[in-house]
Amino acid sequence: MKTLTALLLTATLSFSYPALAGTKVYIPMGGANEVIIIDGEKDKIIGSIKDVAGSHGLAGNSKGTYLIAGSLNEVKVGSEALQKPVEMAPDEHDAHHAGSAAVAVTKTGLVSYLTLIRTKDNVVERQISVPGAVHHTLITPDDKYAIATHQGEGAVSIVDLKTFEVKTVQTGPVPNYVVSSPDGNYIYVSNAGNDTISVIDTKRWIVRNNIEVGETPEHLVISADGKSLYVNNVDDGTVSVISLPSNSVEKTYVIGGNIHGIDLSQDENTLFIAGREENKLVSIDLRTGQLTSQPLSPAPYHLTAIKGTSKLYISSAEDDKIWVVDQKTLKAIKEIPVSDRAHQMVVFQN
Numbered sequence: 001m002k003t004l005t006a007l008l009l010t011a012t013l014s015f016s017y018p019a020l021a022g023t024k025v026y027i028p029m030g031g032a033n034e035v036i037i038i039d040g041e042k043d044k045i046i047g048s049i050k051d052v053a054g055s056h057g058l059a060g061n062s063k064g065t066y067l068i069a070g071s072l073n074e075v076k077v078g079s080e081a082l083q084k085p086v087e088m089a090p091d092e093h094d095a096h097h098a099g100s101a102a103v104a105v106t107k108t109g110l111v112s113y114l115t116l117i118r119t120k121d122n123v124v125e126r127q128i129s130v131p132g133a134v135h136h137t138l139i140t141p142d143d144k145y146a147i148a149t150h151q152g153e154g155a156v157s158i159v160d161l162k163t164f165e166v167k168t169v170q171t172g173p174v175p176n177y178v179v180s181s182p183d184g185n186y187i188y189v190s191n192a193g194n195d196t197i198s199v200i201d202t203k204r205w206i207v208r209n210n211i212e213v214g215e216t217p218e219h220l221v222i223s224a225d226g227k228s229l230y231v232n233n234v235d236d237g238t239v240s241v242i243s244l245p246s247n248s249v250e251k252t253y254v255i256g257g258n259i260h261g262i263d264l265s266q267d268e269n270t271l272f273i274a275g276r277e278e279n280k281l282v283s284i285d286l287r288t289g290q291l292t293s294q295p296l297s298p299a300p301y302h303l304t305a306i307k308g309t310s311k312l313y314i315s316s317a318e319d320d321k322i323w324v325v326d327q328k329t330l331k332a333i334k335e336i337p338v339s340d341r342a343h344q345m346v347v348f349q350n
Contacts, residue, residue, distance in 0.1 A: 022350025023308055026119075027315075027322070028055035028069055032340035035069060035117065038313075040306050040347065043324045043334050049122045052115050056343045057137035057148065060119075064348035067117040068146045068159075070134025074110035106131035108152050114159060116146075119348065128164055130157040136177045136344055140202065141184040149175040149189065156189055158205060169205055171198040176218040181244070182226045190217040190231060197231060199247060211247050213240040219262045221271075230271055232262045239273060239284070253291065255282050261303030261314065265327060272327070274300035276317055281330050294330035296323065304345040315342035 023040030026049075035055060037047035057070030112133045116126040132150040139146050139161075146159040151174045158167045173193025180187045186208070189198040197217060199209040214233025217240070221230050229242040237259055241251040258277035264270070271284040279297035284290070299317035305327070306313060312325040315338075322342050324334040 023306065024348050024350075025304070025306065025313060026058060026060065026067055026346045026348070027313075027338070028052065028058045028343045029338060029340040030054060030056055030072070030343060032338075034339065035067070036338060036342075037122070038322075038336065040309060040311075040349075043311075043336060045336065045338070047122060049117055049124070051124050052117070053113075055115070057134050058344045058346050059137040059139045059146065060346040060348055061139045061143045062141060063143070064350070065119055066125075066139075066143075067119060067346060068137050068139055069115040069117060070130075070137045070148050071112045071115070072133045072135070074108075074112050074133050077106065077109055077111055106153060108132050110152070112150075114146060114148055114157075116161075126164065128159055128166065130159070130166060131155070131168060135175075138178045138180060138187065140180050140187070141182060145202070147178050147180075147187060149178055151175060151192070154193070156187075156200075167205060169200060169207065171200070171207060172196055172210065177220045179220045179222045179229070181222065182224060186245075188220060188222070188229055190220055192216045192218055192234070195233075197229070197242065209247050211242060211249070213242070213249060214238045214252065219260060221262050221264055223264065223268055230262060230264070232259050232273065234258055234260070237275075237277075239271070253284055253289075255291075260301050260317070263303050263305040263312070265305055266307055270327070272303055272305065272312060274303045274314060276300055281312075281314065281325065283327075283330060292330065296325070296330075296332065301341070302343050302345060304347065307347055308349055313345060315345075317341060 025038040033053045035049040035052050039046045052069050054071040054073035055069040056072045114128040132153040134148040148157045155168045155170045171189045172191030175189050176192045177190045187200045197211040198207050201208045213231050215235035217231045218234050219232045231240040237256045239253040240249050243250040260276040261274035273282045276299050280293050281296045283292045301315045301317035303314045310327050314323045322336040323332040
């Protein structure tokens with residue numbers, strides 16, 4: 001483990017069951033360098049947060065007051081040049097960059113950034129230097145730490161959100177996605193490069209176990225009781241179900257083709273999987289094991305169940321749009337045009 005110094009910087013569809021008042025969905029737009037905000041009831045874009053370069057990973061805290069966005073953009077160590085967000089005064093910008101001479105030590109010689117966003121007024125508060133491109137992000141349940149996966153570094157970063165100190169933990173080749181146990185005692189990282197899930201103890205920030213799963217594990221979702229972890233294995237088109245805390249694979253579902261996004265319905269009776277290669281959306285009734293499939297094209301990608309509603313938001317890996325999908329029929333009921341490919345989504349409810 002290395003200690004580094006940081007830079008100061010969402011059930012079944014029923015139209016009588018609308019989104020809760022104030023439901024907002026935040027979605028990073030990659031190359032468009034923004035995070036868009038969608039009204040979860042009207043399924044319309046209502047705002048945008050600018051100055052969030054190359055954002056792919058996005059996570060939110062438990063209170064809905066902050067977001068942490070991770071950038072896929074990389075720069076060489078020592079050549080960092082962050083631009084001042086338009087809402088930020090020059091003196092604030094300088095203060096948030098205090099200590100910028102201390103940079104992350106990386107395997108690749110490249111660094112990237114996590115961007116801390118205040119949702120009250122959609123202002124970028126800080127940018128934090130981390131080793132290598134960021135794929136996905138997480139904020140722990142206690143809101144104390146932000147986690148970022150770095151595929152090129154074989155590691156995750158742990159950022160103390162009070163001091164902005166950064167630590168790195170080596171997990172395995174090509175770490176992709178990260179989720180937390182509900183109590184925050186463990187985080188689980190998918191290592192796409194060696195077909196394992198790393199179990200990290202958050203008290204000591206060490207890897208306690210590595211669980212073998214299918215080929216190229218990527219996106220993850222964990223049950224609310226922390227007893228089941230669902231793993232999308234991209235290259236063999238399967239979903240591994242890991243029993244926790246025994247850390248054993250208890251079941252494998254065959255979906256077929258290259259798969260991507262995954263999420264649970266609010267009652268956790270249904271698992272949804274984006275079948276990217278075969279242009280389909282698949283649901284699994286976890287009580288019976290029955291699989292249901294519906295065509296969805298092209299290339300369904302990131303997938304999020306919008307809590308408090310009966311809808312899914314699913315992005316396309318080929319088109320700049322988001323489908324709004326009925327969780328019961330698996331059919332698209334609307335499309336939302338967006339500025340670029342949409343990635344890891346966050347749902348906040350007021």
